[in-house]
Each structure stands twice: as structure tokens, then as C-alpha cells.
Amino acid sequence: MTIPPVRGRIFSRPSWPEATALKAALRTETVGGALLLLAALLAIAWANSPWHESYAALRDLSVGVDWGHLKLTLGHWAADGLLAIFFFVAGLELKREFLVGDLRDPRRAAVPIVAAVCGVIVPAATYLIVTRATGGTGDALRGWAIPSATDIAFALAVLAVLGSHLPAALRAFLLTLAVVDDLIAIVIIAIGYTSDFAGMPLLLAVAPLAAFTFLVQRRITYPLLLVPLALLTWGLVHASGVHATVAGVLLGLVVPVRPRKGRMPAVSVHGPKTDVAHVFEHRLRPLSAALAVPVFAFFAAGVRVVGGGFGEAISDPVALGVMAGLVIGKVVGVFGGTYLTARFTKADLDPGLGWADVVGLSFLTGIGFTVSLLIGELAFGAGSDRDEHVKLAVLLGSLAAAGLAALVLVPRNARYRAAEAREEQDDDGDGIPDVYEYEQTR
Template sequence: MSAPSPSPAPGRNRKVLGRLSLPERTFVTDALRTETVGGVLLLAAAIAALIWANTPIRESYESVRDFHVGPASLGLDLSIEHWAADGLLAVFFFVAGIELKREMVAGDLRDPRAAALPVVAALCGMAVPALVYTLVNVTGGGSLDGWAVPTATDIAFALAVLAVIGTSLPSALRAFLLTLAVVDDLFAILIIAVFFTENLNFAALGGAAAGLAVFWLLLRKGVHGWYVYVPLALVIWGLMYNSGVHATIAGVAMGLMLRCTTRKDEGERRSPGERVEHLVRPLSAGLAVPLFALFSAGVAVSGGALGEVFTQPETLGVVLGLVVGKAVGIFGGTWLTARFTRASLSDDLAWPDVFAVSSLAGIGFTVSLLIGELAFAGDKALTDEVKAAVLMGSLIAAALSAVLLKVRNAKYRRLWEDEERDDDLDGIPDIYEQDNPAYHLRMAEIHERKAAEHRRLAEVTGGASEENDGPA
């Protein structure tokens, strides 16, 4: 198997959203495949929660959601909803930590020039929604506590939308969306850690830090075995929860500690981080996140409640932040980065494509719901209203992006087919071998073989024709 041609070095003529290198494309394809399946499950769980919470059996939903379980002596007598938000989402953030580590050491974020685009786009895509929310609530006299709610992007839900509408989005745009979500998750984690931490228990925090140090030392010593790391991870999580810092931070910290580079001298084909991510990602996308959605998305969505979403400053700020702030922020950040780094957009794409993907990032479901719960923890009614606003904003963003992407879907399909074509059947898309002399030699041999087969077929057909034309 011939090696793919290297990606062009960044420079004056660097392309924005250009073709991915073959290894990066393979990783993105595998990661997004799992996220898409998880996104469909997430969508199904959210719909199930809404149906369950808006039918005559609503009381059963509330009783299950509010049922407490866990050792009270360890400070872990929590409701099912609480376990889903603090426990299951720690698995989600663990995977996010591995993704972030991989991007920083082996992906787009390791090159400062390449990293500038998704980092600036993600920062603008968080700052502008927060600004939109703040402006709406300052002018409307609402609470500023929810400024962070519309800042998050839910990659799994966004990919579920792509799967439902059936668009053939090119891998460069999908990778851009994935990298945006990784950077977005990082800043969401920082927001949760800095702005939603109160009443620190320094003894528990010190214990969690000591546990993380042991976790790191075991990794560096090459100790193997899930039976070592899983119990230690549970202890670290429990201590982090009792420290007052949101427990999902423990998941991120452990994910960032995993090594995400391969050691060629030891014959490694995949790094430990990639192996663990491959094992844990299905658990995160297929179980943890859907269960969180099931116990967090169940809010009343009557006509009156939906109407109030557009009249209260807090909820209106969330909707506008997701729909308008995300699209404008990410698109503006991308355009400014391209403008001031003298980079040009890929020849295969246009700026409306970037805006369509930016609007898709307005789907802020999972982390937005979590931040909404944290921001208005003392007001159950407002928490439910903000959750309804997150659902409404995500739905509008999904519908808007679906329309924008469908308009260009014929173009996307041609690009996708070009990316997938493998005429020489060597397992490497032809687009990555066009500068390889060996590829052209193989293709010439294939064409010659097909021409020979065609000549033989013509001779056989001609011979049969002559026999038919002879005397009876």
C-alpha cells in the first residue's frame, strides 16, 4: 500500500477547510460514525423524555427522575437525574478529554497556524452567544446567570441531524465541526469549573488531586488492567464531587492524562488513548449521553410554555444565543481568521457552506442543558423554562441548517463521491494518490486490462454474429 501524499505545509497560500490528510480523514470518519449513531440515540431519548413528561404518566417520570439512590455516608445519596448529570456525563467528558489531548498532540491543534482557525471560531462561537444573551437580559431586565447556557455545541445531536436529513457533507466540513466541538467542550469545561464551583471542600479536593497523581503515575509506569483504573477513577470522581468542583472535571482530567501518540519503536499501531477511546466512546455516545437526555429533557412543552420561551428575557436570550449568536460567532471568527492570516477558502467550498455549518453548531443540547441546571439550580420553574428554550433553540438551529445544507447537497454529494472513489481498489481513495507515479501505473494497467477484455468480448460477439449470418 502506497503512502498518501503529505498535506501541504501551512503558508501564505494555505487553504481554509482544505482536504484532510488520509490518517486524519480516517480518524474523523471512524469518530463521526460512532457519534452519529449516538446522536440518533440521543435524539430518540430526548423525544422519549418529552413524550413521557407531557402525557398522563408524567408523575411516573418525575418519581423515577427524583428517586434517590447511593451511599449517604459518602455524600452520594443522589437522585437519578443527578447521577445522570454528574456521573454519566463524566464518561462523556472523559472521552472529550481524550479527543482534546489527541487534537493537541496528533491532530489539527498541534500546529499553531492550523489550530488558529478552530480555536478562534470556537471562541467567537461562545463569546457572541453569551453577548447576545447578556444584551437581551440587560434590555429586558432578566437574570444574567444564564449567560453560559447558549455557549455550548452538541456534536452528537448535530451529527444526528445530518444523518436524518441525509446530507453528504464533505469530510473537511465534518472535521471542522468535530474540532469546533472539541475546543467548545474545553471552554465549556473551564466555564463549569470556574463559574459554577462554590463552597470548596479542600480536603476532598486534595484527595482528588492525589488520586489523579496516582492515576498519572500508573499510566507513566505502563501499568495495565481495567481493574486498576476503574476503581481508582470512581474514587477520584467521588472525591471531586464532594469537593464542590463539578464531578465531570474528573473525567476530563483523566482523559487528558492518557498518551495519544504511538511509539513506533515498540510497534504500536494505536496509542493507549486511541484504544481506550475506541472502547469507551460507544459507552458514552450509546448509553451515558442518551440517559442524561432522558432524565434532563423531560420538560412541559405546552403551547403556552412554548409561547413564553419568546417572551421571557432569560429564555429568549438562550434561543437567540443558540440560533443567531452561534452562527454569527463561528462564521465571523472563521472569516476573520482567514482574512488576517491571508488564507483562502478551499476551491471546493464557498462561504455559505461555512455559514450553514456554523448554524448547525447552534444545536447546544447536552452541555447547554447541564449548564442551565447549574445556572438556575435554586429555581426549578426557571430551570425547566430554560431547558425548554434550549430545546426550542436547538430545534430552530437544526431546521435552519437543514435547509441551508440541503440547498448545496448536490455539490456535497459530488465532493463526497470524489473523496470515496477507489478505482484501483487498493484501499486508498484515488484523490490521495493523484501525485503518486505508482498510482498512474496501476491505473494504466487496469485500463489496458479492461481494453483487452473489451476486445475479447468484441471478438466473441463478432464471431457469433458471423456464424448466425452463415447458411442455415
């Protein structure tokens, strides 16, 4: 069969190893997105039921010890503790993508990186413009980063429903963009939302982090050795005032993503060709998607909208800025960054794709949930009036973004059914689609 070359194209299909890894990640994230949606709906239903006081009491129940600021409410444990698992997996993804994934190739990395950066800057600018224009001043400006984050699990779950036959390149682009988006969000949280900083606990955290690094670099992956070190690192980072999820990222970034060359130590529980990051990701991604993120969503999404106050909430300049950032800022930033990159590099879309597909995908990036809610809590304080307004705005903005994406992507989905069959053609019967074999030899 004849397959056209793909040089100078954007949204070209990923390499075969990358496509294999993406398929595994997409399956887990799609299921996780469905669980996330169920958890959020349950929280909203409970918070607006006659038993809403029991929901608030459960969320605000304090558990833990006084040492190191470790007596937290269940809501805080979900945000500071369970989300550290989510960010640990994000750290693994970041390192893998930039060292052995497609992001190591500047040609492939340019478009998602530029799109992700623009998809952070433009929504933040939109938030500031709208907030100031509607009378927001002072602490209202602290929420500038809320609409900058994309919830990849939620977005992929919506994409799975709307675009089951959309090209793999679009899904790969969304997941790759989200990796860069996560990196930017991590930096924003670490720098922009650190309060009551204490240097000594952060300095002490270097010791268990170094020990964790020493063990994983030598492929020593016994949980009884690594888990206590990870927990101690997390606890010290939390005590320092830096958001504890940053500890998860740091732990993920020190895990090796390439098999070690040469002879392995006898205490290793894996073979010499083991990709330790892959092992950890295989174990922890389902835990993150099925437990950590849904539980956080359950405690974070329970905004009360009945009994008055709805009009006040959506008229808050902060809420207006968040909704505008998610619905307008995201699509302008992601689509604009992609289009300008193509224009200035003289690259073309992959054959069979249209700019309408990119518009639909850009709307999907406006689905902000997990990290948006987390930044809202950090900016305005969990349980505050402004935090409640942010929750409602994130929910409404994400719903609007998903609806607009559906208007674009559902009509586009039908045309790709026949193309999908050709995409999977394997004339030589070796189990690898011919399109990937061609690109490996080009």
C-alpha cells in the same frame, strides 16, 4: 491525475490519519445523536402525558449513600456520574487533537480555534444583551454560558441527515471545532459553576489521580486497577464542590496518546505500539454515545409544556436570551470568526466550497443540548422554574437552528454527489485516496 495544491486554504481536507480517526468518531457520534434525539422525545412525551408525575418521581428518586454527598437523585447521577464518561472521552479527544491530531499544526488549528472562541463569546454576549434588554436582572445573568455550547452528537446526527454528500472537510471542521468548544465549556463549568468549594477532598483527589496516571503512562490498563482509582478520583472531586465531570476530563488528559518507545513492562496487556488513548476511546466512546448521553438527555429534557405556562416560559428573559444566543449568536460568532480569520490571513476556501456552506455549518453549531442543559441546571438549580424555562428554550433554539441549517445545506448537498466520487478515486490501488497521498508529499 492532477490535484491542485492546498496551501493557504481553509476547510482543506484533513490528513489521512486524521480522516481515518474522524470517520470512526463520526459513525459513533451520528448513531449517538439519533439515540439522544429518541431519549429526548421520549422524555418530553412522558413529561407531558397523563403519567407525568411518574416521570418526575423517577427522575427525583434518591439513590446512594450519605458519605461524600453521594446520595443523589437519578437525574443528578446522570448529570454528575454518567456525563463524566462523556467528558473522559472529551479529554482523550482534546489531548489527541492537540498532540498528534491536526490541531498540533498552527495553520490547521487557527480557523477552528478562532471559530470556537468566537462561537462562545458572541452567544454569551447575545444572551446578556437580550436578557438585560427584556428585563432580566440578578440571577438571570448566571445563565450567560448556556448558549455557548454545541452538542456535537446532535449536530452530527442532523448533518448526517441533511448533508450526506457534503465534503469531509466540513464534517472534520465541525468535529474539530466541537473539541475546542468542549475545552472552553469544561473551563467554564470548573471555574464559573463551582459551589460550596471544599479544598481538602480536591487535594485528596490528587493521590488516586496520580496513581491512575502512573499506571496508564506505563501502559498498565487492567480495569480492576484503573476503575477503582477513577471512581475514587470522581468521588473526591464531587465532594469538593467542583462539578464531577471535571474529574472525567482530568482522567482523560493523563492518558498517553503516543505509543511508548522502548521496551514495555511485562504487566502491560498491550503491545509496544499501543496507543492507549485510542484503546480507551474505542471502548468508551460507544458507551458514552449509546448510554451516558442519552440517559442524561432522558432525565434532563423532560420539560412540561402542556397545562399552561408555555407563554410564561418563552417570555422569560432567560429563555429569550438562550434562544437568541443559539440561533443568532452562534452563527454570527462561528461564521464571523471563520470569515475574519480568512480575511486577515489571506487564506482562501478550499476549491468547490462556498461561504454558504460555512453559513449552514454555523447554524448547526447552534444546536445546543447536552452541555447547555447541564449548565442550565448548574446555573439555576435542577427542577427550578428557571431550569424548566431553560430546557424549553434550548429545545426550541436547537430546533430553529437545525431548521435554518436545513434551508442552507439541503440545496448545497446535491452539488457534491459527483465531487464525492472524485474524492474517493484511488488510481494506484493502494487503499489510500490519491488526494491524501498528494498532500502528504506537498
